[in-house]
Amino acid sequence: MKVTVVGAGNVGASVAEYVAMKDIANEVVLLDIKEGFAEGKAMDLNQCATLNGFNTRIVGSTNDYSKTAGSKVVVITSGIPRKPGMTREELIGTNAGIVKTVTENIIKYSPDAILVVISNPMDTMTYLSAKSSGLPKNRIIGMGGALDSARFRYRLAEALECNPNDVQGVVIGGHGDTTMIPLTRLATYNSTPVSNYLSEEKLEEVAKATMVGGATLTGLLGTSAWYAPGAAGAAVVESIIRDQKRLISCSVYLEGEYGQEDICVGVPVIIGKDGWEEVIDYKLNDDEKAKFEASCEAVRKMNNALEL
Numbered sequence: 145m146k147v148t149v150v151g152a153g154n155v156g157a158s159v160a161e162y163v164a165m166k167d168i169a170n171e172v173v174l175l176d177i178k179e180g181f182a183e184g185k186a187m188d189l190n191q192c193a194t195l196n197g198f199n200t201r202i203v204g205s206t207n208d209y210s211k212t213a214g215s216k217v218v219v220i221t222s223g224i225p226r227k228p229g230m231t232r233e234e235l236i237g238t239n240a241g242i243v244k245t246v247t248e249n250i251i252k253y254s255p256d257a258i259l260v261v262i263s264n265p266m267d268t269m270t271y272l273s274a275k276s277s278g279l280p281k282n283r284i285i286g287m288g289g290a291l292d293s294a295r296f297r298y299r300l301a302e303a304l305e306c307n308p309n310d311v312q313g314v315v316i317g318g319h320g321d322t323t324m325i326p327l328t329r330l331a332t333y334n335s336t337p338v339s340n341y342l343s344e345e346k347l348e349e350v351a352k353a354t355m356v357g358g359a360t361l362t363g364l365l366g367t368s369a370w371y372a373p374g375a376a377g378a379a380v381v382e383s384i385i386r387d388q389k390r391l392i393s394c395s396v397y398l399e400g401e402y403g404q405e406d407i408c409v410g411v412p413v414i415i416g417k418d419g420w421e422e423v424i425d426y427k428l429n430d431d432e433k434a435k436f437e438a439s440c441e442a443v444r445k446m447n448n449a450l451e452l
C-alpha cells in the first residue's frame with residue numbers, strides 16, 4: 145500500500161512520520177517542490193525505522209510525480225502556512241494555485257487515489273480539489289474537524305481536570321477561527337453530558353479557546369502547528385487504509401445533507417477503504433443549525449473567490 149504526502153514541510157513530514165509509526169503502508173512518498181528537501185526528510189525519517197520499530201519505506205521526491213504512481217491515499221499539505229495575526233483565509237491567493245496544480249498532477253499518476261486535503265483555507269481547498277479533479281465526491285476528504293475535535297477534547301479535559309480519552313466532543317462547520325462549531329451540547333465525559341460538571345460560562349470559554357486553537361499556536365510558534373495536524377491527518381489515513389469506519393468530522397462535498405448543497409464543509413462522516421462513506425445526522429437544534437448555516441455562508445463566500 146502506497147501513501148503519498150505532498151509538501152514535506154512541517155505538517156507533511158509529521159503526517160509521514162505518524163503514518164510510518166502506525167506501520168500501515170509499505171511505502172510513503174514525500175514530494176516537495178524545494179530541491180532535495182523531501183529526499184532529506186525521507187532519509188531522516190527512514191533512520192528512525194530501527195529506533196521506532198517500523199518497516200515503512202519513505203521515499204523523497206523533488207516534484208517527480210512518477211514516484212507517486214499507484215498511491216491509495218494522497219495527502220495534500222503543500223502551500224504556505226499563516227503567520228501570527230493572519231487568518232487562514234488570507235492564504236487563498238497563494239495556495240489555490242498550488243493545490244490545483246498538485247491535484248491535477250496527482251490524479252495523472254494515481255487516478256484511483258483518495259485525496260486528503262490539509263492545505264488552508266482547507267474547506268475551500270477541498271472544494272477546489274473536488275471541482276478540479278472531477279473525482280467521485282467520496283474520494284475527496286478535507287482534514288480539519290479531526291484536529292479541531294481533538295483540540296476541543298483537550299480543552300474540555302483541561303476544564304474537567306480529567307483524562308482526555310474519557311471525553312467525547314465534536315467540532316463541525318468550517319475550519320476557520322470564526323466558522324468552526326464546537327458542539328458543547330453533545331459533548332460527554334464518559335457518556336454523561338459535560339454540562340453536568342461545567343457551567344455555561346466555562347463551556348463558552350472552552351468553545352472559544354477551541355475555535356482560536358490554531359491562531360493561539362501560530363502566535364506562540366511564529367508559524368502554524370504541525371504535531372496535532374500531522375496526527376489528525378494520519379488518523380484519517382489510517383481509517384481509510386485499515387477500513388476502520390471511524391466516525392470523524394471531515395470536510396466533504398454536500399448534496400443536501402445538513403441542508404447544504406455544492407459546498408465542502410465539516411460534518412461527521414464514516415471513513416473507510418472507499419473514502420467517506422456516509423454523513424451522520426447529529427440532529428442539530430435550532431441554535432446549532434443557525435451557526436452551521438452562517439458558517440457555510442462564510443465558506444461559500446471564500447469559494448466564490450476561486451477561479452474554477
Ligand SMILES: NC(=O)c1ccc[n+]([C@@H]2O[C@H](COP(=O)([O-])OP(=O)(O)OC[C@H]3O[C@@H](n4cnc5c(N)ncnc54)[C@H](O)[C@@H]3O)[C@@H](O)[C@H]2O)c1
Nearest residue numbers: 151153154155176177222223224225262263264266287373
Ligand atoms: N487543515 C488543517 O487542519 C491544517 C493544519 C495545519 C496546517 N495546515 C495548512 O497546511 C499547509 C502546510 O503547512 P506547513 O506548516 O506544513 O507549511 P510548511 O511551509 O512547513 O510546508 C509547506 C511545504 O509545501 C511545499 N510546497 C509549496 N508549493 C508546493 C508545490 N507546488 N508542490 C509541492 N510542494 C510545495 C513547500 O516547499 C513546503 O515545504 C498550510 O497551508 C497550513 O495552513 C492545515
Ligand SMILES: O=C(O)C[C@H](O)C(=O)O
Nearest residue numbers: 226232264358359368369
Ligand atoms: O491555524 C492554522 O493556520 C493551521 C491549522 O489550520 C491549525 O488549525 O492548526
